[in-house]
Amino acid sequence: MDVEPYSSMEEPLIDPANFFLARVNGKNVLIDAGPSAKPPSSFPLNLKVEAILLTHWHWDHVRGITWAARNARYVCASEETIKSIDPGKASERMALVVRAVFGESEESLTAMKLVVQAMTSFYSDAAKALGQANVYTLNECPIIRKGLVNYVECPGHSHDHVCYVIGDHAFVGDNMVPGSSVTLLDYRKYLDSMVKLLGEKWEVAAVGHRGPFLDKVSASRYIAEIVKGKLERLVFIAALAGKGWVSLFEVFKRVYGGNLSPKGFVAARSLVGYVSLLEELGIVKVDRSGAPWKINVDI
Numbered sequence: 001m002d003v004e005p006y007s008s009m010e011e012p013l014i015d016p017a018n019f020f021l022a023r024v025n026g027k028n029v030l031i032d033a034g035p036s037a038k039p040p041s042s043f044p045l046n047l048k049v050e051a052i053l054l055t056h057w058h059w060d061h062v063r064g065i066t067w068a069a070r071n072a073r074y075v076c077a078s079e080e081t082i083k084s085i086d087p088g089k090a091s092e093r094m095a096l097v098v099r100a101v102f103g104e105s106e107e108s109l110t111a112m113k114l115v116v117q118a119m120t121s122f123y124s125d126a127a128k129a130l131g132q133a134n135v136y137t138l139n140e141c142p143i144i145r146k147g148l149v150n151y152v153e154c155p156g157h158s159h160d161h162v163c164y165v166i167g168d169h170a171f172v173g174d175n176m177v178p179g180s181s182v183t184l185l186d187y188r189k190y191l192d193s194m195v196k197l198l199g200e201k202w203e204v205a206a207v208g209h210r211g212p213f214l215d216k217v218s219a220s221r222y223i224a225e226i227v228k229g230k231l232e233r234l235v236f237i238a239a240l241a242g243k244g245w246v247s248l249f250e251v252f253k254r255v256y257g258g259n260l261s262p263k264g265f266v267a268a269r270s271l272v273g274y275v276s277l278l279e280e281l282g283i284v285k286v287d288r289s290g291a292p293w294k295i296n297v298d299i
């Protein structure tokens with residue numbers, strides 16, 4: 001099977017985001033569409049695309065449907081992904097992270113407002129494009145129904161993440177970023193998802209950032225490193241929180257240095273995920289009644 005990688009870059013990304021054009025039984029399928037509202041110059045714009053398949057709702061994978069959906073017959077995504085590509089819901093989710101970690105101080109709200117506004121506008125672009133496209137959920141998706149594409153639900157990085165297996169390729173979205181760390185919303189689900197995905201038949205992983213391709217052995221090594229790195233971080237966070245009630249912003253400062261940039265926002269999103277897992281494991285108590293949240297290791 002032919003697979004062509006494309007990538008595009010947009011602020012505030014740290015790495016360009018990849019998306020892929022695959023030729024399946026004579027039909028062109030696009031897996032994700034990148035972060036940019038314009039196609040990369042190398043993309044064959046007159047190409048007729050049968051389907052765009054979305055891995056997850058994050059703007060750097062879906063905003064490109066603004067241009068890509070014009071030449072595509074239809075778009076397929078999970079119900080959760082379709083529901084999440086909504087500027088209102090996206091900004092609500094982001095506001096929750098901002099409140100939980102940064103609280104409601106003027107300084108943090110002003111800094112985070114810019115981050116949230118920029119990303120919300122990306123979701124408006126994607127939602128508008130989706131509104132004008134022919135959209136199918138995965139079970140209704142014609143190319144999946146024909147058996148040419150398989151999908152595996154793989155939540156962890158995001159709640160809605162789906163990986164696609166086409167021929168010997170697995171399109172794994174943001175689950176295996178070589179050379180840097182994957183941000184995780186849910187550590188346990190990530191682990192489950194990756195074990196499940198590695199059990200599927202494929203040889204090459206097509207990844208959302210860097211790469212763009214990894215063989216299966218390298219892919220499993222990356223997953224092992226990510227899991228190990230996240231466990232270390234978990235221990236680190238619990239240790240740095242110390243005893244007694246401490247605000248999540250204080251923990252954020254101790255772990256990430258209190259950076260109020262877009263990168264800081266991404267780190268804050270991970271911190272909320274870690275704290276929820278620490279709570280689930282019975283290691284910390286979380287007080288969500290105020291802003292920022294407070295945690296207590298001494299339970």
Ligand SMILES: [Zn+2]
Pocket residue numbers: 056058157158174
């Ligand atoms: Zn993502």
